[in-house]
Amino acid sequence: MHAQTRSCSRGSPVLRDNVAFAEETSVYGGAEVELTFDELGPDTGTTSYLSGYLEFERRHFYAGIWGQVANDEALSELDVYLGYRNKTAAGLSYDFGYTRYIYPNDGGDCCGELTVSLGVPIGDKLTATLDLAYDPAGSLGNAYVEVAYQASEKFGLSANYGVCEIEDAPSEQEWDSGVTYSLTDETAVDLVITTDPIMSTATSG
Numbered sequence: 001m002h003a004q005t006r007s008c009s010r011g012s013p014v015l016r017d018n019v020a021f022a023e024e025t026s027v028y029g030g031a032e033v034e035l036t037f038d039e040l041g042p043d044t045g046t047t048s049y050l051s052g053y054l055e056f057e058r059r060h061f062y063a064g065i066w067g068q069v070a071n072d073e074a075l076s077e078l079d080v081y082l083g084y085r086n087k088t089a090a091g092l093s094y095d096f097g098y099t100r101y102i103y104p105n106d107g108g109d110c111c112g113e114l115t116v117s118l119g120v121p122i123g124d125k126l127t128a129t130l131d132l133a134y135d136p137a138g139s140l141g142n143a144y145v146e147v148a149y150q151a152s153e154k155f156g157l158s159a160n161y162g163v164c165e166i167e168d169a170p171s172e173q174e175w176d177s178g179v180t181y182s183l184t185d186e187t188a189v190d191l192v193i194t195t196d197p198i199m200s201t202a203t204s205g
Contacts, residue, residue, distance in 0.1 A: 028055040028064070047072055060086045062097075078102040083115070093119035111135050125150045131162075140165040156180040 055064030083097025144162035178192035
């Protein structure tokens, strides 16, 4: 599923539905509605987003497209991505990919990033994840560490810390923490507090 964006701020994960084809081919899709408060600075008000994605996977190789429409047209985005993901017998998950970022109303084809994601289960309910991304053209990178705790079937908690390199500017450090409540197996509501701080709610399915 799609999880990484060019922005230094990480979005809420999108839950996915899947349909299995013959010979281990699957298709995934999901959608999300998100509201953010003072995302662009103090007293800047509410920004709303509608996003969705479609992804195909076969024998751990995947390719997909993710799109976002915002009430601020400059923030609308289209990502095209591909990669390989798998998991070891010990439970270590790994994902190697490439994503191309397109901003239709703000310069078009922006840039691309090589991505690596590693996830390690810690017991039955705790998971630690490391996400790395690098833009070869701009020589810019970012790194994020996430710890997620599944308190129950319905409630989950998470915390993230990241460092993001900015062109011609000092690197940015940021964090966020949040809680997720699953309405069904395919739909959830998130409440996230971020560095600025920013609060956002999202419904995905």
